[in-house]
Amino acid sequence: VISLVSTTYMITSGISIASAIRIGKAYASLHIAKIKRIGSSAIIVAVGIMSIFCAIFLTVPEILILPLMENDPQAVPIAVMLLVVAGFFQISDGVQAVGLGILRGMEDVNIPTIIALIAYWVIALPLSVLAYTQGWGAMGIWVALLLGLSTSAILLTTRFFKLLKHKRKETLAL
Secondary structure (H helix, E strand, O other), rough: HHHHHHHHHHHHHHHHHHHHHHHHHHHHOOHHHHHHHHHHHHHHHHHHHHHHHHHHHHHHHHHHHHHHHOOHHHHHHHHHHHHHHHHHHHHHHHHHHHHHHHHOOOOOOOOHHHHHHHHHHHHHHHHHHHHOOOOOOOHHHHHHHHHHHHHHHHHHHHHHHHHHHHHHHHHHHO
């Protein structure tokens, strides 16, 4: 399951890098409208692509899992269950990856680091420990990851639009 999730993540990772470069160029020229267009487009593309993967993971998990699990048929039901959770976190994972890239392009790295700290160390990790201690198994741990990724995606996207609004006011003041 992690192999499938890592593969889909690489697509949004590429979008993230491309948007960081494009936004960096627009940011250097103070083209606020262009920054907004590039960042918004990157988020929309990430949501679109990851929604497709979400749909695939939710509708045909067995087709994706069976070839990878030939040597361990007892693990197939667990892997299918985890792939369903992974389907749900595809969108959050894609948006948080792109969010990091677009903020990096705007030279904003400190606040996104704090956001990642909160999302993963304050939310996902304690919930994972709780899931483990309560016997919720791998499903509980993956749901904790889903909540961490979703928190990160929401906060990074919010940060982008707030920073954009601030830069727009700053530019108008010049």
